[in-house]
Protein backbone atom coordinates (compact mmCIF):
# COMPACT_ATOMS: atom_id res chain seq x y z
CA UNK A 265 0.00 0.00 0.00
CA UNK A 266 1.41 3.36 -0.98
CA UNK A 267 0.65 5.44 2.09
CA UNK A 268 2.99 8.26 0.98
CA UNK A 269 1.00 8.73 -2.22
CA UNK A 270 -2.28 8.79 -0.27
CA UNK A 271 -0.97 11.48 2.10
CA UNK A 272 0.20 13.44 -0.96
CA UNK A 273 -3.28 13.28 -2.48
CA UNK A 274 -4.78 14.33 0.84
CA UNK A 275 -2.43 17.35 1.04
CA UNK A 276 -3.70 18.62 -2.31
CA UNK A 277 -7.26 18.45 -0.95
CA UNK A 278 -6.16 20.11 2.27
CA UNK A 279 -4.69 23.05 0.39
CA UNK A 280 -7.79 23.34 -1.78
CA UNK A 281 -9.92 23.49 1.37
CA UNK A 282 -7.81 26.41 2.62
CA UNK A 283 -6.39 24.47 5.56
CA UNK A 284 -2.81 24.22 6.76
CA UNK A 285 -3.34 21.29 9.12
CA UNK A 286 -5.54 18.22 9.50
CA UNK A 287 -6.33 16.06 12.51
CA UNK A 288 -7.34 12.48 11.62
CA UNK A 289 -8.91 10.46 14.44
CA UNK A 290 -11.21 8.02 12.63
CA UNK A 291 -9.20 4.78 12.83
CA UNK A 292 -10.07 3.40 9.35
CA UNK A 293 -8.98 6.77 7.83
CA UNK A 294 -5.81 6.65 9.88
CA UNK A 295 -5.11 3.06 8.80
CA UNK A 296 -5.70 4.04 5.17
CA UNK A 297 -3.13 6.85 5.41
CA UNK A 298 -0.48 5.19 7.56
CA UNK A 299 -1.02 1.41 7.72
CA UNK A 300 -1.36 1.57 11.52
CA UNK A 301 -3.89 -0.93 12.85
CA UNK A 302 -3.85 -0.13 16.58
CA UNK A 303 -6.95 0.88 18.51
CA UNK A 304 -5.75 4.23 19.87
CA UNK A 305 -4.05 6.85 17.73
CA UNK A 306 -4.33 10.25 16.05
CA UNK A 307 -2.64 11.45 12.89
CA UNK A 308 -1.60 15.08 12.38
CA UNK A 309 -0.88 16.25 8.84
CA UNK A 310 0.55 19.58 7.74
CA UNK A 311 1.65 20.72 4.28
CA UNK A 312 5.12 19.29 4.93
CA UNK A 313 4.90 16.80 7.78
CA UNK A 314 2.86 13.91 9.06
CA UNK A 315 3.04 12.61 12.61
CA UNK A 316 1.21 9.72 14.22
CA UNK A 317 0.54 9.78 17.96
CA UNK A 318 -0.17 6.60 19.87
CA UNK A 319 0.47 5.10 23.31
CA UNK A 320 3.16 2.85 24.74
CA UNK A 321 1.31 -0.39 23.99
CA UNK A 322 1.96 0.22 20.31
CA UNK A 323 5.63 1.25 20.30
CA UNK A 324 6.82 -1.85 18.41
CA UNK A 325 3.75 -2.18 16.19
CA UNK A 326 3.80 1.48 15.10
CA UNK A 327 7.51 1.26 14.27
CA UNK A 328 6.85 -1.79 12.10
CA UNK A 329 3.70 -0.57 10.37
CA UNK A 330 4.17 3.15 9.88
CA UNK A 331 6.56 4.67 7.36
CA UNK A 332 4.46 7.51 5.91
CA UNK A 333 4.51 9.49 9.18
CA UNK A 334 6.83 10.10 12.13
CA UNK A 335 5.68 8.24 15.23
CA UNK A 336 5.42 9.79 18.67
CA UNK A 337 4.52 7.72 21.72
CA UNK A 338 2.47 9.66 24.29
CA UNK A 339 1.16 8.85 27.76
CA UNK A 340 -2.11 10.81 27.56
CA UNK A 341 -4.68 11.19 24.79
CA UNK A 342 -3.09 10.82 21.33
CA UNK A 343 -5.59 13.30 19.83
CA UNK A 344 -4.82 15.96 22.46
CA UNK A 345 -1.09 15.49 21.81
CA UNK A 346 -1.72 15.81 18.07
CA UNK A 347 -3.64 19.07 18.56
CA UNK A 348 -0.86 20.47 20.76
CA UNK A 349 1.75 19.48 18.17
CA UNK A 350 -0.23 21.04 15.29
CA UNK A 351 -0.64 24.28 17.23
CA UNK A 352 3.14 24.44 17.73
CA UNK A 353 4.00 24.01 14.02
CA UNK A 354 5.07 27.20 12.23
CA UNK A 355 2.73 28.03 9.35
CA UNK A 356 -0.19 25.98 10.70
CA UNK A 357 -3.00 28.44 11.31
CA UNK A 358 -6.13 26.48 10.60
CA UNK A 359 -6.58 22.76 11.32
CA UNK A 360 -9.49 20.75 10.01
CA UNK A 361 -11.19 17.89 11.82
CA UNK A 362 -14.06 15.63 10.78
CA UNK A 363 -17.15 16.71 12.77
CA UNK A 364 -18.97 13.48 11.91
CA UNK A 365 -16.23 11.55 13.76
CA UNK A 366 -15.82 13.89 16.75
CA UNK A 367 -17.86 14.06 19.93
CA UNK A 368 -18.70 17.35 21.62
CA UNK A 369 -16.65 16.19 24.63
CA UNK A 370 -13.58 15.47 22.49
CA UNK A 371 -13.73 18.87 20.83
CA UNK A 372 -13.92 20.53 24.25
CA UNK A 373 -10.80 18.62 25.38
CA UNK A 374 -8.88 19.59 22.25
CA UNK A 375 -9.80 23.25 22.68
CA UNK A 376 -8.82 23.18 26.34
CA UNK A 377 -5.37 21.93 25.32
CA UNK A 378 -4.80 24.94 23.03
CA UNK A 379 -3.23 28.25 24.11
CA UNK A 380 -6.12 30.65 24.79
CA UNK A 381 -5.44 32.81 21.71
CA UNK A 382 -6.03 29.76 19.46
CA UNK A 383 -9.16 28.42 21.13
CA UNK A 384 -11.60 30.27 18.89
CA UNK A 385 -10.26 29.91 15.39
CA UNK A 386 -7.61 27.18 15.19
CA UNK A 387 -9.83 24.09 14.87
CA UNK A 388 -12.23 24.07 11.94
CA UNK A 389 -14.98 21.51 11.29
CA UNK A 390 -14.57 20.20 7.72
CA UNK A 391 -17.47 21.15 5.46
CA UNK A 392 -16.98 17.82 3.65
CA UNK A 393 -14.84 14.83 4.59
CA UNK A 394 -11.36 14.84 3.00
CA UNK A 395 -10.22 11.22 3.41
CA UNK A 396 -13.51 9.53 2.50
CA UNK A 397 -13.43 10.55 -1.20
CA UNK A 398 -9.92 9.08 -1.49
CA UNK A 399 -11.01 5.81 0.15
CA UNK A 400 -13.95 5.47 -2.25
CA UNK A 401 -11.62 4.68 -5.17
CA UNK A 402 -9.58 1.53 -4.51
CA UNK A 403 -6.06 1.03 -5.85
CA UNK A 404 -4.71 -2.22 -7.30
CA UNK A 405 -3.51 -3.57 -3.93
CA UNK A 406 -6.87 -2.89 -2.32
CA UNK A 407 -8.77 -4.48 -5.21
CA UNK A 408 -6.61 -7.59 -5.01
CA UNK A 409 -7.43 -7.98 -1.31
CA UNK A 410 -11.13 -7.32 -1.85
CA UNK A 411 -11.32 -9.91 -4.64
CA UNK A 412 -9.67 -12.42 -2.32
CA UNK A 413 -12.09 -11.58 0.53
CA UNK A 414 -15.09 -11.81 -1.81
CA UNK A 415 -13.99 -15.21 -3.13
CA UNK A 416 -13.55 -16.46 0.43
CA UNK A 417 -17.18 -15.49 1.02
CA UNK A 418 -18.22 -17.51 -2.04
CA UNK A 419 -16.27 -20.53 -0.80
CA UNK A 420 -18.01 -20.25 2.59
CA UNK A 421 -21.40 -20.14 0.90
CA UNK A 422 -20.55 -23.23 -1.12
CA UNK A 423 -19.40 -25.07 2.02
CA UNK A 424 -22.39 -24.08 4.14
CA UNK A 425 -24.88 -25.46 1.61
CA UNK A 426 -24.01 -29.02 2.64
CA UNK A 427 -24.38 -28.08 6.33
CA UNK A 428 -27.79 -26.39 6.22
CA UNK A 429 -30.76 -28.61 7.12
CA UNK A 430 -34.16 -28.25 8.79
CA UNK A 431 -34.05 -28.18 12.60
CA UNK A 432 -30.69 -26.43 13.01
CA UNK A 433 -30.80 -23.24 15.03
CA UNK A 434 -29.98 -20.11 13.04
CA UNK A 435 -27.06 -19.41 15.36
CA UNK A 436 -25.60 -22.85 14.64
CA UNK A 437 -25.50 -21.92 10.95
CA UNK A 438 -23.93 -18.53 11.79
CA UNK A 439 -21.37 -20.19 14.06
CA UNK A 440 -20.45 -22.70 11.35
CA UNK A 441 -19.94 -19.92 8.79
CA UNK A 442 -17.80 -17.93 11.22
CA UNK A 443 -15.77 -20.96 12.36
CA UNK A 444 -14.99 -21.95 8.79
CA UNK A 445 -14.15 -18.33 7.92
CA UNK A 446 -11.45 -18.28 10.59
CA UNK A 447 -10.08 -21.62 9.39
CA UNK A 448 -9.84 -20.18 5.87
CA UNK A 449 -7.75 -17.32 7.24
CA UNK A 450 -10.28 -14.53 7.82
CA UNK A 451 -9.22 -12.00 10.52
CA UNK A 452 -12.85 -11.78 11.54
CA UNK A 453 -16.31 -11.15 10.16
CA UNK A 454 -17.21 -7.80 8.53
CA UNK A 455 -20.38 -7.66 10.67
CA UNK A 456 -22.54 -9.95 12.78
CA UNK A 457 -23.64 -12.80 10.50
CA UNK A 458 -27.27 -12.66 9.45
CA UNK A 459 -29.17 -15.97 9.28
CA UNK A 460 -32.91 -15.34 8.97
CA UNK A 461 -35.18 -18.31 8.28
CA UNK A 462 -38.87 -18.88 7.57
CA UNK A 463 -41.03 -15.84 8.45
CA UNK A 464 -37.93 -14.25 10.09
CA UNK A 465 -36.42 -13.87 6.61
CA UNK A 466 -38.84 -10.93 6.25
CA UNK A 467 -36.61 -9.01 8.71
CA UNK A 468 -34.00 -7.24 6.55
CA UNK A 469 -31.51 -7.35 9.44
CA UNK A 470 -32.50 -10.59 11.10
CA UNK A 471 -29.49 -11.55 13.21
CA UNK A 472 -29.19 -15.27 13.87
CA UNK A 473 -31.38 -16.43 16.79
CA UNK A 474 -32.31 -19.74 18.41
CA UNK A 475 -35.12 -20.14 15.86
CA UNK A 476 -34.94 -23.48 14.04
CA UNK A 477 -34.65 -23.71 10.27
CA UNK A 478 -38.03 -24.82 8.89
CA UNK A 479 -38.74 -27.89 6.74
CA UNK A 480 -40.15 -25.57 4.13
CA UNK A 481 -39.13 -21.94 3.75
CA UNK A 482 -36.46 -19.46 2.81
CA UNK A 483 -33.17 -18.95 4.64
CA UNK A 484 -31.30 -15.68 4.07
CA UNK A 485 -27.56 -15.70 4.73
CA UNK A 486 -25.77 -12.32 4.77
CA UNK A 487 -22.16 -12.35 5.84
CA UNK A 488 -18.66 -11.12 5.08
CA UNK A 489 -15.07 -11.71 6.06
CA UNK A 490 -12.19 -9.32 6.79
CA UNK A 491 -8.83 -9.87 5.08
CA UNK A 492 -5.98 -7.47 5.95
CA UNK A 493 -8.61 -4.96 7.06
CA UNK A 494 -10.79 -5.20 3.93
CA UNK A 495 -14.39 -6.35 4.20
CA UNK A 496 -16.41 -8.62 1.97
CA UNK A 497 -20.20 -8.63 1.94
CA UNK A 498 -22.61 -11.00 0.22
CA UNK A 499 -26.13 -12.36 0.61
CA UNK A 500 -27.75 -15.46 -0.77
CA UNK A 501 -31.24 -16.76 -0.02
CA UNK A 502 -31.86 -20.49 -0.37
CA UNK A 503 -35.05 -22.51 0.03
CA UNK A 504 -35.55 -25.58 2.20
CA UNK A 505 -38.04 -27.90 0.55
CA UNK A 506 -40.01 -27.03 -2.57
CA UNK A 507 -40.97 -23.36 -2.86
CA UNK A 508 -44.58 -22.36 -3.53
CA UNK A 509 -45.30 -20.75 -6.90
CA UNK A 510 -45.65 -17.33 -5.22
CA UNK A 511 -42.29 -17.73 -3.49
CA UNK A 512 -40.62 -18.75 -6.71
CA UNK A 513 -42.20 -15.82 -8.58
CA UNK A 514 -40.98 -13.33 -5.96
CA UNK A 515 -37.49 -14.85 -6.09
CA UNK A 516 -37.36 -14.66 -9.89
CA UNK A 517 -38.47 -11.00 -9.81
CA UNK A 518 -35.84 -10.17 -7.20
CA UNK A 519 -33.11 -11.93 -9.15
CA UNK A 520 -34.06 -10.00 -12.28
CA UNK A 521 -34.00 -6.74 -10.28
CA UNK A 522 -30.59 -7.55 -8.83
CA UNK A 523 -29.12 -8.49 -12.21
CA UNK A 524 -30.63 -5.41 -13.81
CA UNK A 525 -28.89 -3.18 -11.22
CA UNK A 526 -25.59 -5.05 -11.67
CA UNK A 527 -25.89 -4.53 -15.44
CA UNK A 528 -26.50 -0.78 -14.90
CA UNK A 529 -23.19 -0.34 -13.05
CA UNK A 530 -20.67 1.66 -15.09
CA UNK A 531 -18.43 4.70 -14.60
CA UNK A 532 -20.38 7.95 -15.01
CA UNK A 533 -23.71 6.37 -14.04
CA UNK A 534 -25.36 7.90 -10.97
CA UNK A 535 -26.08 5.87 -7.85
CA UNK A 536 -29.76 6.80 -8.25
CA UNK A 537 -29.86 5.27 -11.74
CA UNK A 538 -28.46 1.98 -10.44
CA UNK A 539 -31.04 1.99 -7.63
CA UNK A 540 -33.81 2.66 -10.13
CA UNK A 541 -32.67 -0.24 -12.33
CA UNK A 542 -33.49 -2.62 -9.44
CA UNK A 543 -36.55 -0.76 -8.18
CA UNK A 544 -38.26 -0.51 -11.59
CA UNK A 545 -38.18 -4.31 -12.04
CA UNK A 546 -39.78 -4.85 -8.63
CA UNK A 547 -42.35 -2.12 -9.35
CA UNK A 548 -43.44 -3.96 -12.49
CA UNK A 549 -43.73 -7.16 -10.43
CA UNK A 550 -45.96 -5.37 -7.89
CA UNK A 551 -43.25 -5.67 -5.22
CA UNK A 552 -42.09 -2.03 -4.96
CA UNK A 553 -43.53 -1.67 -1.45
CA UNK A 554 -41.76 -4.85 -0.34
CA UNK A 555 -38.32 -3.39 -1.17
CA UNK A 556 -37.86 -1.25 1.91
CA UNK A 557 -34.19 -0.28 1.85
CA UNK A 558 -31.58 1.15 -0.50
CA UNK A 559 -29.94 -0.93 -3.24
CA UNK A 560 -26.39 -0.92 -1.94
CA UNK A 561 -23.36 0.79 -0.44
CA UNK A 562 -19.64 1.25 -0.88
CA UNK A 563 -17.42 -1.22 0.94
CA UNK A 564 -13.72 -1.33 1.82
CA UNK A 565 -11.93 -0.92 5.15
CA UNK A 566 -15.43 -0.43 6.58
CA UNK A 567 -18.47 -2.50 5.77
CA UNK A 568 -20.55 0.58 4.98
CA UNK A 569 -18.76 3.32 3.07
CA UNK A 570 -19.87 5.95 0.61
CA UNK A 571 -21.41 6.05 -1.93
CA UNK A 572 -24.96 5.09 -1.04
CA UNK A 573 -26.80 3.39 -3.89
CA UNK A 574 -30.22 4.82 -3.11
CA UNK A 575 -33.24 6.60 -4.61
CA UNK A 576 -32.27 9.84 -6.43
CA UNK A 577 -28.65 9.78 -5.26
CA UNK A 578 -26.87 12.03 -7.80
CA UNK A 579 -23.30 10.88 -6.92
CA UNK A 580 -21.63 9.24 -9.91
CA UNK A 581 -19.76 5.95 -9.97
CA UNK A 582 -16.04 5.99 -10.82
CA UNK A 583 -13.71 3.27 -11.97
CA UNK A 584 -12.07 1.72 -8.88
CA UNK A 585 -15.06 1.96 -6.55
CA UNK A 586 -16.40 -1.23 -4.96
CA UNK A 587 -20.10 -1.28 -4.12
CA UNK A 588 -22.75 -3.82 -3.18
CA UNK A 589 -25.96 -4.47 -5.10
CA UNK A 590 -28.47 -5.96 -2.68
CA UNK A 591 -32.15 -5.43 -3.39
CA UNK A 592 -34.57 -7.40 -1.21
CA UNK A 593 -38.23 -8.31 -0.99
CA UNK A 594 -39.82 -8.52 2.46
CA UNK A 595 -43.38 -9.67 3.06
CA UNK A 596 -43.97 -9.48 6.84
CA UNK A 597 -45.40 -12.66 8.34
CA UNK A 598 -44.65 -14.59 5.17
CA UNK A 599 -41.07 -14.51 3.89
CA UNK A 600 -38.17 -12.37 2.77
CA UNK A 601 -35.46 -12.68 0.13
CA UNK A 602 -32.27 -10.74 -0.55
CA UNK A 603 -29.49 -11.27 -3.08
CA UNK A 604 -26.28 -9.31 -2.70
CA UNK A 605 -23.12 -9.13 -4.78
CA UNK A 606 -20.00 -7.00 -4.50
CA UNK A 607 -19.29 -5.19 -7.74
CA UNK A 608 -16.08 -3.35 -8.70
CA UNK A 609 -16.52 -0.49 -11.14
CA UNK A 610 -14.13 -0.97 -14.06
CA UNK A 611 -13.29 1.41 -16.93
CA UNK A 612 -16.20 0.09 -18.96
CA UNK A 613 -18.76 -1.42 -16.57
CA UNK A 614 -18.97 -3.54 -13.46
CA UNK A 615 -17.11 -6.68 -12.41
CA UNK A 616 -18.96 -8.98 -9.99
CA UNK A 617 -16.54 -10.06 -7.25
CA UNK A 618 -18.90 -12.64 -5.71
CA UNK A 619 -19.65 -15.18 -8.47
CA UNK A 620 -21.54 -17.65 -6.20
CA UNK A 621 -24.67 -19.11 -7.85
CA UNK A 622 -27.83 -16.97 -7.71
CA UNK A 623 -30.42 -19.25 -9.33
CA UNK A 624 -32.79 -20.44 -6.58
CA UNK A 625 -31.22 -23.32 -4.65
CA UNK A 626 -33.61 -25.87 -3.12
CA UNK A 627 -32.12 -27.91 -0.30
Ligand code: ZN
Pocket residue numbers: 486487497498499590604
Ligand atom coordinates in the same frame (compact mmCIF):
# COMPACT_ATOMS: atom_id res chain seq x y z
ZN1 ZN B 1 -24.60 -7.89 3.31
Ligand code: ZN
Pocket residue numbers: 497561588590604
Ligand atom coordinates in the same frame (compact mmCIF):
# COMPACT_ATOMS: atom_id res chain seq x y z
ZN1 ZN C 1 -24.31 -4.96 2.24
